[in-house]
Amino acid sequence: xxxxxxxxxDDPQIRSVLRIALDQAGHTVTEAGDGxxxxxxxxxxxxxxxxxxxxxxxxxxLALCRALRA
Numbered sequence: 001x002x003x004x005x006x007x008x009x010d011d012p013q014i015r016s017v018l019r020i021a022l023d024q025a026g027h028t029v030t031e032a033g034d035g036x037x038x039x040x041x042x043x044x045x046x047x048x049x050x051x052x053x054x055x056x057x058x059x060x061x062l063a064l065c066r067a068l069r070a
Contacts, residue, residue, distance in 0.1 A: 003048035004028045008038030008064065010056055018051065035059025042068055 005027050009015050012033070019029045030045060032038035036058040042050060050068070052061035059067070 002026050002028065004030070004046060006030045006032065006038065006042055006045065006047045006050045008032045008035065008042075008050065008056065008061070009053040010034055011053070014053075035061065035064045039064055039067055 005022055007015050007018050007022075007029060008031075009018075010033055015031050015033075019031065022029045030041055030047070032041050035056040038050075038052070038056070039059060042064075052064060054061040056064065
């Protein structure tokens with residue numbers, strides 16, 4: 001089953017590794033480099049899964065998760 005996945009992480013190498021693995025598995029991947037960008041992309045897209053780093057700049061992963069659930 002193909003999924004639309006948002007990766008929110010400030011480390012470009014981690015995003016790259018995750019993107020490669022998920023692309024190879026047939027998923028569609030969108031990336032964000034900080035919490036504010038992740039929130040904006042999450043609100044404008046429809047994602048089956050969001051992978052969050054806890055220690056993000058602008059807005060940490062827990063605050064981003066709370067904002068999305070509200």
